Amino acid sequence: MIEFNRVGKSYGGVRALDDVSFTVGAGSITGFLGPNGAGKSTAMRVLAGLSRPSSGAATVLGRPYAELDRPGSQVGVLLDASAQHPGRTGREVLTLGAMMLGLPASRVDEVLDLVGLTGQEARRRVGGYSLGMRQRLGVGHALLGRPRVLVLDEPANGLDPQGIRWMRGLLRGLAEAGCAILLSSHLLHEVEQVADRIVMIGRGRVLAQGTLAELGRGRSLEQLFLDLTATTDRSPA
Numbered sequence: 442m443i444e445f446n447r448v449g450k451s452y453g454g455v456r457a458l459d460d461v462s463f464t465v466g467a468g469s470i471t472g473f474l475g476p477n478g479a480g481k482s483t484a485m486r487v488l489a490g491l492s493r494p495s496s497g498a499a500t501v502l503g504r505p506y507a508e509l510d511r512p513g514s515q516v517g518v519l520l521d522a523s524a525q526h527p528g529r530t531g532r533e534v535l536t537l538g539a540m541m542l543g544l545p546a547s548r549v550d551e552v553l554d555l556v557g558l559t560g561q562e563a564r565r566r567v568g569g570y571s572l573g574m575r576q577r578l579g580v581g582h583a584l585l586g587r588p589r590v591l592v593l594d595e596p597a598n599g600l601d602p603q604g605i606r607w608m609r610g611l612l613r614g615l616a617e618a619g620c621a622i623l624l625s626s627h628l629l630h631e632v633e634q635v636a637d638r639i640v641m642i643g644r645g646r647v648l649a650q651g652t653l654a655e656l657g658r659g660r661s662l663e664q665l666f667l668d669l670t671a672t673t674d675r676s677p678a
């Protein structure tokens with residue numbers, strides 16, 4: 442459902458992605474890991490059509506994002522939970538999103554319920570939201586069109602323990618319903634619990650991919666991460 446095929450991306454002399462290939466299938470959650478500056482957000486931006494690859498191709502449901510019919514209904518994207526207009530209320534953000542997708546207003550209430558934002562919270566301006574509330578709103582925005590593919594950049598960042606548990610249940614439920622989920626996170630313990638597969642990158646290159654059992658061979662995800670990234674610098678060449 443998600444496919445990176447030899448994707449490269451350069452910014453001037455900086456090689457942010459170098460020959461990146463992996464897939465995410467229906468009904469599975471892939472944890473996308475790597476140190477700061479490894480290229481995770483760049484890869485997700487390329488996948489969501491916000492940035493052009495310098496080489497190779499990233500496709501969703503067999504096509505580049507920009508060529509999808511009604512992409513917002515097929516692919517849910519959360520790249521920056523703080524990107525929402527601070528002057529709008531949570532309900533306004535979701536209502537505008539629903540209008541863009543041609544969805545009934547009732548979907549806004551369903552989504553608020555799904556992400557655990559109360560009616561009172563939804564009436565507040567996003568500028569006054571905590572990071573955790575913004576994450577819930579961002580996930581809700583991504584889920585509006587009941588997409589089959591989800592691309593989430595650090596959605597658990599800023600959530601409290603209850604929020605993290607809620608997110609885990611939500612993502613597992615979506616995957617069980619057939620959704621393909623690409624999830625970046627620095628919360629390794631969380632990824633360990635929720636992801637079926639791991640793709641680890643460093644300096645823009647895929648360092649390892651597979652199930653944790655295949656890759657870890659008894660090591661925790663944290664130890665695997667530290668072992669694999671010990672030999673790579675944080676930033677691209």
Ligand SMILES: Nc1ncnc2c1ncn2[C@@H]1O[C@H](COP(=O)(O)OP(=O)(O)OP(=O)(O)O)[C@@H](O)[C@H]1O
Nearest residue numbers: 452457475476477478479480481482483484676677
């Ligand atoms: N618009 C840009 N212009 C120039 N360089 C960029 C741009 N976007 C990203 N980079 C560089 O590309 C590299 C990869 O950055 P990216 O944000 O994708 O990493 P990341 O793995 O998401 O990091 P983090 O875990 O810190 O979010 C970094 O060296 C970054 O400085």
